[in-house]
Amino acid sequence: MEATFITMKDTELEAYGIINRLIEKQINGTIAAKLLCLSVRQTKRLKARVTKEGAQGILHRNRGKESNRKIKSAILEKAKKLLKENYSDFGPTFATEKLEEIHKIKMSVESVRTVMIGEKLWKPKVRRENGEYRTWRPRKECYGEIEQFDGSYHKWFEDRGEELCLLASIDDATGKITRAVFEDNEGVHAVFRFWKAYVEKLGKPLAVYLDRYSTYKVNHKNATDNHELLTQFQRASKELGVRLISAYSPQAKGRIERLFGTLQDRLVKELRLAGISDVETANKFLEEVFIPEFNAKFAVVPTKKDDLHRPLSEGEKSMLPSIFSIRSTRKVNNDFTIQFKNQWYQLEKVQPLTVLRKDTVTVEERLDGTVHLGIRNKTLAYRVTTTRPEKEKATVTALVPRAKVVPSANHPWRNFDFGKKNEKISIFAPEHYTTVLQVNQV
Numbered sequence: 001m002e003a004t005f006i007t008m009k010d011t012e013l014e015a016y017g018i019i020n021r022l023i024e025k026q027i028n029g030t031i032a033a034k035l036l037c038l039s040v041r042q043t044k045r046l047k048a049r050v051t052k053e054g055a056q057g058i059l060h061r062n063r064g065k066e067s068n069r070k071i072k073s074a075i076l077e078k079a080k081k082l083l084k085e086n087y088s089d090f091g092p093t094f095a096t097e098k099l100e101e102i103h104k105i106k107m108s109v110e111s112v113r114t115v116m117i118g119e120k121l122w123k124p125k126v127r128r129e130n131g132e133y134r135t136w137r138p139r140k141e142c143y144g145e146i147e148q149f150d151g152s153y154h155k156w157f158e159d160r161g162e163e164l165c166l167l168a169s170i171d172d173a174t175g176k177i178t179r180a181v182f183e184d185n186e187g188v189h190a191v192f193r194f195w196k197a198y199v200e201k202l203g204k205p206l207a208v209y210l211d212r213y214s215t216y217k218v219n220h221k222n223a224t225d226n227h228e229l230l231t232q233f234q235r236a237s238k239e240l241g242v243r244l245i246s247a248y249s250p251q252a253k254g255r256i257e258r259l260f261g262t263l264q265d266r267l268v269k270e271l272r273l274a275g276i277s278d279v280e281t282a283n284k285f286l287e288e289v290f291i292p293e294f295n296a297k298f299a300v301v302p303t304k305k306d307d308l309h310r311p312l313s314e315g316e317k318s319m320l321p322s323i324f325s326i327r328s329t330r331k332v333n334n335d336f337t338i339q340f341k342n343q344w345y346q347l348e349k350v351q352p353l354t355v356l357r358k359d360t361v362t363v364e365e366r367l368d369g370t371v372h373l374g375i376r377n378k379t380l381a382y383r384v385t386t387t388r389p390e391k392e393k394a395t396v397t398a399l400v401p402r403a404k405v406v407p408s409a410n411h412p413w414r415n416f417d418f419g420k421k422n423e424k425i426s427i428f429a430p431e432h433y434t435t436v437l438q439v440n441q442v
Contacts, residue, residue, distance in 0.1 A: 012058055023050065142307070145306075148255050150260070154268075157276075336355070343384060
């Protein structure tokens with residue numbers, strides 16, 4: 001008779017020993033049930049199976065059989081085809097979502113990952129050894145307490161468009177994308193447009209966590225000693241009462257860095273699936289579709305439910321165009337003109353306050369393209385001239401040499417007697433005016 005070998009796990013072997021002790025009446029059913037962590041009824045059934053089948057009765061009935069939850073071959077083949085044709089560059093998690101959302105194929109992420117690995121569409125990441133210990137900074141407690149902000153240059157439209165910069169902010173407490181918009185660059189104008197729209201919609205956050213890019217911080221060595229060297233963005237944030245925190249490494253603001261890593265995968269593919277390849281449509285898609293769905297899926301509940309965004313006052317609302325403007329200073333010339341960027345501005349005669357020569361005037365370049373001149377919180381009236389006003393030239397009259405007059409021989413001047421004292425004489429000038437002189441002896 002051939003010997004039959006049964007492969008058993010340690011737990012199954014231990015359970016078989018307990019049931020044998022129960023069969024041999026070394027222990028009762030209650031003790032056996034406690035040792036097996038089963039109910040008394042289940043223990044009795046297991047005892048009956050072992051008595052009838054031997055060691056085979058301790059094994060699970062489905063061992064060696066096909067799983068009842070196995071994916072049907074037709075569905076599996078369809079999923080493989082879709083993954084190859086439509087989602088070859090997707091990650092397993094994102095591909096799983098799209099299979100269920102668009103094609104109504106419900107599979108687990110692990111199943112999709114296994115299929116993609118088998119079809120060589122996904123390569124498992126190699127586990128690395130920890131070089132050093134790191135720990136996460138705890139999230140802030142309230143919404144609006146800290147916003148992490150940055151820009152990411154990427155081919156967001158793939159080969160359908162040029163490289164763009166995505167400006168985005170993420171709330172530290174909730175992980176929500178509070179705002180995201182496509183811009184050409186990460187310059188002052190783009191950043192000002194972003195935050196002007198942000199504070200108008202949500203209010204002023206307590207602090208903004210960002211990197212040390214030149215738009216946000218003066219990185220010159222002199223800035224260490226002179227803390228009054230501020231960028232335009234630092235000046236605007238100071239006027240609004242928003243604190244700026246500069247990160248010294250990407251890991252310090254890891255939440256926004258990880259967000260861009262996710263968006264460079266998910267957002268790029270969502271734009272492709274939606275057939276979007278222009279900035280205006282993409283920004284509308286971001287605001288109305290992508291951000292609400294992303295926040296609903298990935299946002300977390302904050303420790304406290306308070307919203308620390310501060311609403312704008314009426315004065316701040318009226319001053320927003322001035323706050324989010326690029327400011328420069330110029331001196332008033334002697335002819336009450338100001339030169340700025342190869343343009344001449346002639347100040348009007350009537351002003352809201354007295355303007356003197358050599359006064360320092362603030363020049364504001366606003367986001368709408370207009371230029372405003374101001375001094376001591378008053379806006380000055382001016383007109384633009386293409387060239388500097390020329391000075392008026394004085395009229396010069398030519399000097400005609402006067403004719404030499406020779407007195408006649410009988411002229412009184414010739415007959416004047418200087419020896420006489422206190423004599424009143426009449427002198428007849430050529431102009432026929434009579435002048436009476438009192439002549440005194442010297």
